[in-house]
Amino acid sequence: MPVWDATNEAAQLIGGMFVEPGLVRCQLEVPKIRAWSHESPQLYRSLAVLRDPVGNVVHVHAAKVGFRSVEVANNELLINGEAVLLHGVNLHEHHPDLGRAVTAELTRQDLQMMKAHNLNAVRAAHYPHDEHLAELCDELGLYLVDEANVESHARQRSLCHDPRFSSSILERVQRMAQRDAHHACIIAWSLGNESGDGAIHEAAAAWLRRYDPTRPVQYEGPLMHDLFAEAPATDIVCPMYSSIDEIRSWAASSKDQRRPLILCEYSHAMGNSNGSLSDYWDAIESTHGLQGGFIWEWLDHGLRRTDSSGATLYGPDGSVSWGYGGDFGDQPTDNNFICDGLVSADRTAHPALDEVRHIGRPVRASWVLSGAGSSAAGSSAAGSKMLRVELRNARWFSGLEDLKTSWQLLADGEVIDSGTLVLPVMAPRKSLQVKLPIRPAVTSKLPLGTELHLNLIWTQAGRTPWATAGSEVGREQLSLTTTTHPQFVPRAQRRCVAIQASEDFGGSVQQIAEIDWKPTIFRALTDNDGLRQGWMRGLVGGLHRWVEVQGVDRCVWKPGVERVRHRGSDTLRTSSGELVAPGVDDAIKVIRKARVQADGWTQLSIEMGLPAALHDSLRVGVELLLPAEPSSAEHDGAWEQLQWVGNGPGENYSDRCSAATLGHWTSTVTDQYEDYALPQEHGHRQHLRWLSLTQALPTGRTGRRSRRGLLVVAEPHRVPGLSGLQWPGFSTRHHSDEELWAARHTSDLASGPGRSTYLYLDAAQRGLGTASCGPDTLSKYQLRAGRYQVSVWCRYFDPSSDDPQELVRSIRAAVEADR
Incomplete structure (x- = not known):
């Protein structure tokens, strides 16, 4: 020296x-x-x-x-010699009341939530944050891409070539590295965001490589319009919003033999979003050279709204009604485009965060089928009659000793057996096979047609800095079918149990066949379906086609004359009609049938022919209106209590359902509401088997309060473009699609007791995609023209004495016997 x-x-x-x-x-x-x-x-x-x-x-x-190594080689970013997949998210500094003044305590809360949902990396968008971010990432264990405060979003092709700005760009890069160089969490330097591609970027990259040769440099600018660009300023191919096909194509080309591809932004989380997140990760986990990405973004940039007296405004569930661009006299504005996070401004998780946690789960499970080799003890003939699964440690550096493993066996969504597993030591990235104490004798006695599932659940064995002991970190659900486990298939005959017709519960009992209903192809557009405000209206998504051309938000239902006839003790009511979108010549032909039985069951069946002119519609289904009884201090009067067997517990859609599992779930209609800053479609659940709704009734003459239940049992049908039979989806809300579509803030929505309930039954619903900023819904999750059908069996029941599950078994047995 x-x-x-x-x-x-x-x-x-x-x-x-x-x-x-x-x-x-x-x-x-x-x-x-x-x-x-x-x-x-x-x-x-x-x-x-x-x-x-x-x-x-x-x-x-x-x-x-901290001590760690980072290098780029063979299309991999190697951290301590391992090609860790970056399951990351972009983070801006934001506080709902203080704006950019973010405390270390709030940042700690953000990072703890990220860790609890299995995220492992953060991109400091789009500037070096307060130094406490790096300090906390060091402490908690999150990789950090530190980004220089260089952005010329609307002047990308000019400022980077203007020599007047060269020193400013270089100095900002230098200051970042000089301040943060000693943080172990920082694995890459970013030259900035969306500021073009100029010689000054290559100069800044050269300075960084000389100043700190231990870290790679990344920059998206030269890759914006060409994934295959030479881009010497970046050591990582880091595009934003590239499609799955595009990143697969890049990896397949093998033109770049050195750099990995890590998306610096993808899966735009605006509103009800993050469709196909699992499809991205299917590609990432199976393709050499693809190494993850950073979801855009962590939180909504909402601000607290108040009325003229300064009182905070709230939505129907009591949460804050968030303000966004244009609400504060600010013009020009991007309106709600900055409400694009996985959590709300007060850090309340949006439903997509469940999908994020599932993607990063530390253990993977799959069946070990008969004949497969086994590394587990006891693979004898007796052992082969037990369920066997293969578990893979998805971690890179550690075992699974900090986790507890439990299992559940489900029959038609109900847990019928459960237990725990004590796992031997599992090295990182290794697999082993385990046996579960479940034998065919247990399941074969169940009624024929019973659906069987196995849940494997991993929880924290002890407290961590980001989670309490017992917190769930991941789960897998595996199906037992005639193909995978024929020896476990239930074989007992279903019993047909005679069920008497429901009594008159009091109140205004409406015959099921006369419940107010209408067909629908409209949903309150999500932000991905189309931005609807200001200069960005119709800029992306299908809003222009669906709303301004086709007019699906203004469809007219033209019912035909109902025909009534009798077959034995059954009454058959048939009608046809047309659902007309004002901008489309071809109407949707609708046939509705109701079979009313003397035992209280009514079968409702609606067939809809979607014409070619309306292919790729938002949904194909029916809306049922269930009015509330007059409310009082004693009871709400609404159809409020909800239970269902199907995908849950959170909302899920065809392209965002990896985290959902089939089960028997209990909730309320009020709790089905999801608080997105701009009201939109929400609350959908896939693969419905049955649901029940319960309504409180006025106190009768005996002085005893009573309740009335409505049971809806679904039947599967074929859906155009999909193989096999498909179960319908559903949602229940106290707001119609029309109300959600008309609202601009959550405070616009009605709240309080005594509200009607809307039940939506969907033969199919379009996926979510990420078209607000990124790829649209994949074609396999779009709806094709053709014939759709929703068919359900319904009846009223007494919640105090009737078991809905037993009623479901009874009608399924009766339907099977009638075939």
């Missing part, structure tokens, strides 16, 4: 050539250290002491440091 020597002119000359003022370089060998990683964020205390020439202490600096 050259030291300044001023004793003579020659010494000064030599010192001036080789001494770097203010900089000390040294290389230390530290024995027996543990490498820092997102799974084990081991930190050590470093102490630097500066002394003057006579030995007096001038300055002392203490810091927490």
Whole structure:
């Protein structure tokens, strides 16, 4: 280490050539250290002491440091030698009341939520955050892409070539690296965001590589319009919003032999969104060279709204009604385009966060089928009659000793058996097979046609800095079918149990065949379906086609004359009609049939022919209106209590359902509401088997309060473009699609007791996609022209004495016997 020597002119000359003022370089060998990683964020205390020439202490600096390596080779970003898949998210600094003034406590809350949902990386969008972000990422274990405060969003092709801005761009990059270089969490430097592609970017990259050769540099600018660009400024191919086909094509080309592809932005989380997140990860996990990405983004940039007196405005569920662009006299504005996060401004999780957690689950499970080799003990003939699964440790650096494993066996959504598993030590990225104490004798006695599922659940064994003991970190659900496990298939005959017709519960009992209903192909457009406000209206998505051309939001239902006839004790009511979209010549032909039986069951069947002119519609289904009884201080009067067997517990759609599992779920209609800053379609659940709704009734003459239940049992049908029979989807809400579509803020929606309930039964509904900023819904999740059908069996029941599950078994047995 050259030291300044001023004793003579020659010494000064030599010192001036080789001494770097203010900089000390040294290389230390530290024995027996543990490498820092997102799974084990081991930190050590470093102490630097500066002394003057006579030995007096001038300055002392203490810091927490970690040891880890980062390099790029063979289309991989290697962290401690492992190609860790980055399951990341973009983070802006935002507080709903203080704006950009974000405390360390709030940032800690953000990072703890990320860790609890299995995210492992953060991109500091689009500037170096307060230094507490890097300090907390060091502590908690999150990889950080540190980004320079360089963005010229609307002047990308000009400012980066203007020499007046060159020094500013370079200095901002330098200041970032000079401040943050000693944080172990930082695995890459970003030159900025959407600021073009100029010589100054290559100069800044060259400076970074010289100043800090231990980290790669990334920058999206030169890749914006060409994934295959040479782009010498970036060591990582880091595009934004590329489609799955595009990134697969890049990997298949093998033109780049060095750099990995990591999406710096993808899966735009605006409103009800993040469709096909699991499809992205199917590609990432199966393709060499694809190494993850950063979801856009972590949180909505909403601000608290108040009325003229300063009182906070609230939505129908009591949550804050968030304000966005244009609400504060700000013009021009992008309106709600900044409400695009996985959590709301107050850090309330949106439903898509469940999908995010599932993607990053630390354990994967699959069946071990008969004849497959086994590394588990007990693979004898007796053992082969037990259920066997293969578990894979999806971690890179650690085992699974910090997790507890439990299992559940479900029959028609009900847990009929459960237990725990004690796993042997599993090395990172390794698999083993385990046996479950479930034998065919247990399941074969169940009624024929019973659906069987196995849940495997992983929870925290102890408390962590981001989660309490017992917190779920992941689960898998596997189906037992005639193909996978023929020896476990239920074989007992279903019993037909005679069920008497429901009594008159009081109140205004409406015959099921006369419930107010109408066919529908409209849903309150999501942000991905089309931005609907300001200068961005219709800019992306299908809003222009669906609303301004076809007019699906203004469809007219033209019912025909009903024909009534009798067959034995059954009454058959048939009618036909047309659902007309004002901008489409071809009407949707609708046939509705109701079979009313003397035992209280009514079969409702609606067939709809979707013409070619309306292919790729938003949904094909029916809306049923269930009015509330007059409410009082004693009871609400609404159809409020809800239970169902189908996908749950959270909302799920055809392209966002990996985290959903089939089960028997209990909720309320009020709790089906999802609080998106701009009201829109929400609350859908896939694969409905049956549901029940319960309504409180006025106190009768006996003085006893009573309740009335409505049971809806679904039947599967074929859907155009899909193979096999498909179960319908459903949603229940206290707001119609028309109400949601008309609202601009959640405070516009009605709240309070005594509201009607809307039940939507969908033969199919379009996926969500990410078209607000990114690829549209994949074609396999779009609706094709053709014949659709919704068919359900319904009856009223007494919740105090009738078991809905038993009623379901009874009608299914009766239908099977009638075939």
